[in-house]
Amino acid sequence: MIQIKNLHKSYKMGSNSLHVLKGIDFSVEEGELVAIMGSSGSGKSTLLNILGMLDGADSGDYVLDGVPIENLNETKAAQYRNKFLGFVFQSFNLINYKNAMENVALPLYYQKVGRKERQEKALKYLGQVGLKEWATHLPSELSGGQKQRVAIARAMAAEPKVLLADEPTGALDSTTSYEVMDLIQKINDDGNTILVVTHEPDIADMCKRIVHLKDGVIVEDKKIKQVRASAYV
Amino acid sequence: MFNRDRWTEILQVLTTNWFRTVLTAFGVFWGIFILIILLAAGKGLENGIRADFGDIATNTMFMWSQGVTKSYKGLPKDRNFNFKVEDVDALWDNIPGLRYVSPRNQSGGFQGNNNVLRGLKGGAFSVYGDYPEIIRQEPMDITSGRFINHSDIKENRKVAVIGADVQKSLYEKDEEVLGTYIKVNGVNFMIIGTYHKSNANGNNEAQQDIYIPFTTFSQVFNRANNVGWMAITAVDGTPITILKEQIFSFLKERHTIHPKDLRAIGHFDLFEQFSRVVRLFGALEFVAYFVGILVLLSGIIGVSNIMLIVVKERTKEIGIRRALGEGPWSIKKQILMESIFLTIISGMAGIVFGTLLIYGINYVLDMNGPIDMFANPNVNLGVVVVALIILIISGLLAGFIPANSAIRVRPIEALRSE
Numbered sequence A: 001m002i003q004i005k006n007l008h009k010s011y012k013m014g015s016n017s018l019h020v021l022k023g024i025d026f027s028v029e030e031g032e033l034v035a036i037m038g039s040s041g042s043g044k045s046t047l048l049n050i051l052g053m054l055d056g057a058d059s060g061d062y063v064l065d066g067v068p069i070e071n072l073n074e075t076k077a078a079q080y081r082n083k084f085l086g087f088v089f090q091s092f093n094l095i096n097y098k099n100a101m102e103n104v105a106l107p108l109y110y111q112k113v114g115r116k117e118r119q120e121k122a123l124k125y126l127g128q129v130g131l132k133e134w135a136t137h138l139p140s141e142l143s144g145g146q147k148q149r150v151a152i153a154r155a156m157a158a159e160p161k162v163l164l165a166d167e168p169t170g171a172l173d174s175t176t177s178y179e180v181m182d183l184i185q186k187i188n189d190d191g192n193t194i195l196v197v198t199h200e201p202d203i204a205d206m207c208k209r210i211v212h213l214k215d216g217v218i219v220e221d222k223k224i225k226q227v228r229a230s231a232y233v
Numbered sequence B: 001m002f003n004r005d006r007w008t009e010i011l012q013v014l015t016t017n018w019f020r021t022v023l024t025a026f027g028v029f030w031g032i033f034i035l036i037i038l039l040a041a042g043k044g045l046e047n048g049i050r051a052d053f054g055d056i057a058t059n060t061m062f063m064w065s066q067g068v069t070k071s072y073k074g075l076p077k078d079r080n081f082n083f084k085v086e087d088v089d090a091l092w093d094n095i096p097g098l099r100y101v102s103p104r105n106q107s108g109g110f111q112g113n114n115n116v117l118r119g120l121k122g123g124a125f126s127v128y129g130d131y132p133e134i135i136r137q138e139p140m141d142i143t144s145g146r147f148i149n150h151s152d153i154k155e156n157r158k159v160a161v162i163g164a165d166v167q168k169s170l171y172e173k174d175e176e177v178l179g180t181y182i183k184v185n186g187v188n189f190m191i192i193g194t195y196h197k198s199n200a201n202g203n204n205e206a207q208q209d210i211y212i213p214f215t216t217f218s219q220v221f222n223r224a225n226n227v228g229w230m231a232i233t234a235v236d237g238t239p240i241t242i243l244k245e246q247i248f249s250f251l252k253e254r255h256t257i258h259p260k261d262l263r264a265i266g267h268f269d270l271f272e273q274f275s276r277v278v279r280l281f282g283a284l285e286f287v288a289y290f291v292g293i294l295v296l297l298s299g300i301i302g303v304s305n306i307m308l309i310v311v312k313e314r315t316k317e318i319g320i321r322r323a324l325g326e327g328p329w330s331i332k333k334q335i336l337m338e339s340i341f342l343t344i345i346s347g348m349a350g351i352v353f354g355t356l357l358i359y360g361i362n363y364v365l366d367m368n369g370p371i372d373m374f375a376n377p378n379v380n381l382g383v384v385v386v387a388l389i390i391l392i393i394s395g396l397l398a399g400f401i402p403a404n405s406a407i408r409v410r411p412i413e414a415l416r417s418e
Helices: A044-051 A074-084 A100-110 A115-128 A144-157 A174-189 A201-205 B004-016 B018-053 B085-094 B150-154 B164-170 B214-220 B240-254 B270-313 B315-323 B328-368 B381-408 B411-416
Strands: A002-013 A016-028 A033-037 A059-064 A085-088 A162-166 A193-197 A209-214 A217-223 B060-065 B098-108 B116-118 B121-123 B126-130 B141-145 B159-163 B181-184 B187-196 B209-213 B229-234 B265-269
Touching (some): A002 A044, A016 A044, A044 A059, A044 A162, A074 A100, A074 B328, A085 A144, A115 A144, A174 A193, B004 B018, B004 B328, B018 B328, B018 B381, B060 B240, B085 B098, B121 B164, B159 B164, B164 B187, B181 B209, B209 B214, B229 B240, B240 B270, B270 B315, B270 B381, B315 B328, B315 B381, B315 B411
Parallel strands (some): A085 A162, B126 B209
Antiparallel strands (some): A002 A016, B060 B265, B098 B126, B116 B181, B159 B209
C-alpha cells in the first residue's frame, strides 16, 4: 500500500538547515495497523506529514497504492488527499461552526457527492462511531472523546485507502484513549490500513507493528502481538 | 455559484461576527450612497439650468452691424453700414445648413422716453419689428389672441403683440385687450395677442416688449430696407459656432468690408454659451464619479482589510479543509464570493437608501414648488447598473489579496497555527 525509499527531508532555519529525515525506507501492506514511535524531534510527525502530502520530501520515492507521489501541485495534492487519505489529529481539528454531521460530510462535499447522499453517509459513519444522536451538536457541545470519534468518522467518510492518525489520543485521558483505540482497532479489523503516530507505549502496543524512529532514521521495525483495547474499556 | 452549501457557509461566516460585518459593510454602503447622491445632485442642477434655457433654440446666434473700422477698396473707415432685407435671401441662397433667419428692427427701450401711449396711460417699452419665425428662436407663451403671421407681414398690417407687463401698465385689470389700439411713436396699432415668456432668466424686462410685423415697422418708422439685427439658427447637428464665420465673411463681402475687420459685425453666440454650460455639467458628473468612487474605494479597502483578518482567523480551518481535500481554487472562490457578497449587499443598501433620499427630496421639491437652478434630481437605471458593476469589480478586488493569502500558507503551517 505504501512504499517509501530513501526519503530525506530537511528544514531551513535561517542559515542553518535541520536534517530531520535521513533516508527512510519503509513500506506498509494493506490492512496493517502501524504505530510510529519516537521521542519529540525524532521526525515521526514529519514522516506522517509527508505521507499525508501535507508536506513535500526533499528526495526519495513515495508510492501510494501504486501511484507515484511526485511533483504535486496544490490542486493535485488536494485531490490525492481527498481520495487516498483520512486524517485524525491530536487536537481533533473539527470546524467549530459546523455540527457533527456537517463535519463528517465535509470530505464528501469535496468529492462532489450530492447533498442527500452526503447526509446519509455522514449519519452512517456517525452511527459507526456511536454518535448518531449527536449529529446536530456543535463540536463545542461534545466531550474530547466524542470529538475524536467525530474526527475518525470524518476521516472514514471519504473511504480512504490509508488512515493517518497523528497522536490521536494525545489530548485524551486513558479511558477515553482506549475507547478511541478500540474504535481504531475495529476499523482496522474491517481491513483498513492505519498509521498511528504516538509516543505512548501502551497505545503503540495496541497496534500490530511498531516502527521506532530516532534522529531521523528507523532504528527498530517489529511486528508485535496486538493488545485489544476492548479489554480495558 | 448557486451552490446551497457554499451560500450556507458564506452566511455562517458573515454572521459569526455581526457587528464587524455591519461596520465593514458601512464603508461600501457610504461610498455608493455618496456616489448616487452626488450624481443625482448634479443631474438636479443640470435639469434646473436646462429648464431655465427652456425650449430656446440653443443653436442660435444674434448679430448686428457696428461701425466699420478698416478702410477697404477705397472706402474709408469709421463709416456706418446696415444689413439689408436682401441679405436675408442672399444668406438663404448661399449658406447651407440654416434653419431660421429672422431680421429685426428695434426702437425704444433701455429706459427711453415714453414711446407708447393709450389714452391717459403710457410707458417706455422696446418695440420690435419681427418675422413670425422669431417665436421659435425666442419662445414665448401666447396667453391670448395670436402671434404675428405672414399675412401681417405681406399686408403691412398695423398690429401688435404685447407682453404681460405692457398690458399691466396700459390696461385696467380685467379690461379687454384684444382689438383695442395703442399708439406707438404716434402710430396706432391694434392688439392681436398677449404673451408671457416663461424662461425669463430673471430678466424683468422680458414681459415689457411689443412685437409688430417687420414690414410694418420698416414702413411706419422709415427704416427702408435696413435691418438692425438678425437671429440666425442653424439646423441641428451643424453648430452655429462653426457656421458663423462663413456668414460673417459672406456679409462682409456683400457690404464691401475688409475681411479682417473683426469689429464691423457684433454678435452673441448662444450655442457657445450653452456648450460651456453643457461642459460644466460634464465636469460636475466627472467630479461626482471621482469623489464617489474614491469614497467607495476607501470602503473597499475596509472590506479587503476585514477579509484579511477573517482569513487570518480562519487559517487553521482552511488548513483542515485542505487536509480533507479541498482544492486551493475552491478556497479562493469561497473567499472571493464572501467579499463580493458583502460588497453587493452593502452596495445595494446604499443604492436603496440613496434612491429613497432622492425620492424624499423630489417629494419636498414638488410640495414647495420649483426652486431656481435645481429641479428633479434623479439617477437613471444606467447609473445603477454602472454602480452594480463597480461593486462586483470592487468586491473581486477586495477579496483578491485575502484569497491569495489564504492559499499561500502551506497546509502544514495552517494546521499548526492556533
